[in-house]
Amino acid sequence: MRLLVLGTGVMAKNQLARFPLIDGVTVVGAVDTDPERLSAFADKFNIEKRFLSLEEAIAWGEFDAATNVTPDRIHHPTTMALIAAGKHVFCEKPLAENYAKALEMTEAAEKAGVINMVNLTYRNVAPLQHAREMVLSGELGTIRHVEASYLQSWLVSRAWGDWRTESTWLWRLSTGHGSNGVLGDVGIHILDFAAYGAATDIDHVFARLKTFNKAPGGQIGEYLLDANDSFTMSVDFANGALGVIHASRWATGHLNELKLRIYGERGSLEVIHRPSGSELHGCLGEGVETATWTQIEVEPVATNYQRFAEAVASGIQPDPNFRHAANLQKVLDLAMVTERERRELKV
16 A cells, blocks of 8 residues: 655654555655645655645655644545545545534545544554453443543643643643534543444533633633633434443543443443553452453454554455544534533434
8 A cells, every 4th residue: 555644744754654654555645735744754664756735746656545633624525635636545534624524525535435443552462352252242232321431631731741831731731723622622532432343323411611710811822722621521322222421631640541431131241441451350240249340351352453444455345534634523523512502302
């Protein structure tokens, strides 16, 4: 697979630590509108072809697929151009700013017959994959209740940098700079974490969003700090289970932690993912009577990057695809409506 990298920011660097290690994958070009950033990135990863616009890269055309790591609002126009050129696309999350644009991208990709995949990175968490298998095999019985949380503390600590002075973080707090807050940033991750692990879809949602005052006048320089910092969400799942999902950037003591608890009539599972590693715990069999939890060992799983490369080679569409990400975006969009209207909505 000849791969083009579209956008050269932090996530592009993370991806380039993985894609070149896959047999058969060659990074053949990079695109960025900032010539200095493009040059530094291409030099670092020994990329020969460099383009200041996607149009230039498409005119050149000597690539099979592109990884789209542009800012969120740029995903739609650039992905549509790549699809029109017949290129396979690996897109960062969220797929688009809203469901309408995500659906347009989905339908275009499906009509063109190109491989399409969204980098929901926590699909790479082996305990989550194993938990889903256990749910599908019936080991937990009927699922009754699901809890999921995504907790970060970068509005409290400076472990990842100082949000008060660094544009990398400030734009995430400002709707005027393309942010939909914590809901738009990590909401798609925790929705996928919950629904995929519990092996079901969300069909009703009611959410509350909160933006806390973080600076005098609610603004730092050109950044109006009006994007949501925390959300709580009550959901119904298609399998009949009730769910509670929440996320915050104010979670002191949690740098980047995802947690999922799945409660069934015959047993329960807990998945925890932190920067230090991932774990799966179960309360099963005789342990149900004594509320005894044990750690469950799991085997490694293929990464999204490996599965995308394999899909391009085989022509077989993998998951999570554009349609799945678009459906999650629909839930996120409706969550914002429920906050405004204070009512539950059917997905």
